[in-house]
Amino acid sequence: MTYGEPIVLKCSTCSGLIKEEIINSGNSIGAIYWTDGKMDAPMFPESHQLIKCPHCKALLWKGHQEKIGTLVSLSTNKKNNSMPYEFPSFEDYYTYLDTNGQFTDKKVIDKDELRYRRFEAWFRKQSKFFMDTNQETPTENQISWIKYMCKEVEKDDVEDYLTLARLKMQLGEIDVVKMLLKKIDLDKELKEDEEDKKPEAIDFRSLHFKLWHTGNDKRRRSNNKPELTKEEKINLNTLYLKLDVSNESDHLFMAEIKRELGDFQVAEDILNNSDFNDLEHYVSAMKTLIKEKDPFVGQV
Numbered sequence: 001m002t003y004g005e006p007i008v009l010k011c012s013t014c015s016g017l018i019k020e021e022i023i024n025s026g027n028s029i030g031a032i033y034w035t036d037g038k039m040d041a042p043m044f045p046e047s048h049q050l051i052k053c054p055h056c057k058a059l060l061w062k063g064h065q066e067k068i069g070t071l072v073s074l075s076t077n078k079k080n081n082s083m084p085y086e087f088p089s090f091e092d093y094y095t096y097l098d099t100n101g102q103f104t105d106k107k108v109i110d111k112d113e114l115r116y117r118r119f120e121a122w123f124r125k126q127s128k129f130f131m132d133t134n135q136e137t138p139t140e141n142q143i144s145w146i147k148y149m150c151k152e153v154e155k156d157d158v159e160d161y162l163t164l165a166r167l168k169m170q171l172g173e174i175d176v177v178k179m180l181l182k183k184i185d186l187d188k189e190l191k192e193d194e195e196d197k198k199p200e201a202i203d204f205r206s207l208h209f210k211l212w213h214t215g216n217d218k219r220r221r222s223n224n225k226p227e228l229t230k231e232e233k234i235n236l237n238t239l240y241l242k243l244d245v246s247n248e249s250d251h252l253f254m255a256e257i258k259r260e261l262g263d264f265q266v267a268e269d270i271l272n273n274s275d276f277n278d279l280e281h282y283v284s285a286m287k288t289l290i291k292e293k294d295p296f297v298g299q300v
């Protein structure tokens with residue numbers, strides 16, 4: 001592991017100076033991987049985008065704090081006043097997300113909830129469809145169900161093009177699939193163009209992950225694992241709705257969230273119907289825990 005020159009930030013709340021160590025390169029030697037996606041690596045320290053001011057204890061998005069220089073470039077006085085930032089606790093992450101309205105945006109959640117309920121239903125149906133090995137072609141019932149799902153998905157926003165494309169694929173409508181795949185690329189490009197012009201956005205999704213991992217820390221190396229708290233459940237349910245249905249690696253987190261919430265059947269259906277490529281070791285660790293009806297975070 002090699003370090004770069006530390007930089008100094010100015011707290012936007014109290015103007016106190018905050019020192020940030022810069023890691024130029026790290027590696028994953030000796031790393032431990034967990035089913036919730038956390039990696040504990042002695043040679044690759046965890047990064048923090050949300051930090052706690054060592055002077056006034058304000059929670060700050062690092063990308064929004066003014067950089068005043070490297071530690072080496074500053075006067076002795078400023079050097080001496082700068083202190084390393086603190087890491088937020090579980091309560092800090094929860095408070096930050098809550099005060100930024102991340103748990104209470106009822107309108108968004110209602111709309112997403114419908115979409116995700118359909119997503120789960122789809123996996124359940126898929127599971128039954130693929131388990132029945134005597135069948136070579138979809139039955140009339142299955143075709144009509146796929147058609148129904150297509151209509152449902154069409155009502156939604158652009159992010160569902162991939163789901164729709166998969167359903168159309170099952171119906172053999174290749175031209176429609178091609179058209180939909182073109183749309184996906186176009187939307188991505190447009191989104192990226194817009195994002196280039198904006199100042200750095202607070203990545204709330206990553207903070208939901210931090211909150212999840214920080215809460216799970218008390219279960220990782222303990223034989224006496226406490227059940228999820230109310231706040232942890234609220235966070236997992238919110239994060240579930242923020243994951244991307246069209247992104248296969250997010251399916252792994254969807255399955256893990258369902259498992260930790262004790263919804264083992266949905267977790268298993270999601271694992272059985274997704275293609276995880278090089279993440280198979282996660283899948284098999286999670287399937288073992290599902291079989292044992294174990295809802296706690298586990299080592300991969």
Ligand SMILES: [Zn+2]
Pocket residue numbers: 011012013014015016053054055056057058
């Ligand atoms: Zn401060």
